Amino acid sequence: MEKIALKKLRQDTQFAQKAAKWFSEKWDIPQQEYENSIQQCICQKNTVPQWYVVVNESDEIIAGAGVIENDFHEYKHLKPNLCALFVEEQYRKKGIAKYILDIVIRDMKDMEFQKLYLVTDHTKFYEKCGWEFLCMVNDEEGIPERMYVFNIV
Numbered sequence: 001m002e003k004i005a006l007k008k009l010r011q012d013t014q015f016a017q018k019a020a021k022w023f024s025e026k027w028d029i030p031q032q033e034y035e036n037s038i039q040q041c042i043c044q045k046n047t048v049p050q051w052y053v054v055v056n057e058s059d060e061i062i063a064g065a066g067v068i069e070n071d072f073h074e075y076k077h078l079k080p081n082l083c084a085l086f087v088e089e090q091y092r093k094k095g096i097a098k099y100i101l102d103i104v105i106r107d108m109k110d111m112e113f114q115k116l117y118l119v120t121d122h123t124k125f126y127e128k129c130g131w132e133f134l135c136m137v138n139d140e141e142g143i144p145e146r147m148y149v150f151n152i153v
Contacts, residue, residue, distance in 0.1 A: 002056055004096065006103055009051040010041050015061070019053050022061045026086045037068060046111055048080040052104060054087075054096055063087040063096045065104060073119050073137040073145065080108070082118040082150075101129050109152045116152060119145040 007015050020034035037049045054063040064086060071081035082104060087096050108116050119137060120126060123146065127133070131148040139145055 004054050004056055004062065004091075006052060006054050006100065008107070009038055009053065010045045013042050015053055015055070015059075016042065018061060019051060019064060022053070023051075023064060023066070023084050023086075026064075027084055037066065048111075050104070050107060052100060054100060056091075062091045063100060065100050067104060067108065067116070071117075071119050072140045073147065074139075075137050075147070078117045078134075078147070078149075080113060080116060082116055085118075097125070098129055105150060105152060114151070114153045116150045118148050118150075120148065121145065 009016055009019055016038045017035070020031050020038055023029070023034045024031035034051075038051050041049045041051050048067050048069055050067040052065050053061045056062050064084065065082060066084045067080050068083050069079045069081070070076050071083040073081075082101075085097060085100065105116060117134070118126070118131070119139070123133075126148050131150050134147045134149045136144045137147045
């Protein structure tokens with residue numbers, strides 16, 4: 001199997017611009033939004049936001065995720081939120097998403113967060129990874145989504 005490596009963008013800043021472009025292309029959110037959030041991550045190393053990418057042997061981004069205050073839902077008090085988890089199709093079903101989740105959770109624990117939330121339409125994957133369904137929430141357009149919580153401690 002090809003070697004991969006997870007990069008924490010607060011430490012591996014050379015991937016910041018490439019990551020902002022990659023996330024923007026995957027989630028159809030302006031690149032500038034990711035650039036701003038990643039820059040905050042780099043400047044405030046031990047709090048949210050945090051951004052992570054997985055690169056292959058050629059330093060191409062093949063997966064990534066972030067942790068932000070709120071992932072565009074109505075419950076602003078439920079924070080921080082895992083967001084933008086994405087694995088390129090040819091790398092799926094190889095444990096990469098779970099690998100990212102494990103690192104993110106460990107990172108959030110080190111930053112003394114007790115819970116991590118996410119909104120998603122995927123269910124079985126997160127449940128297999130230990131996430132618990134919390135409630136339905138509305139996104140900023142009023143569309144209902146499932147919210148999950150991971151109890152870190």
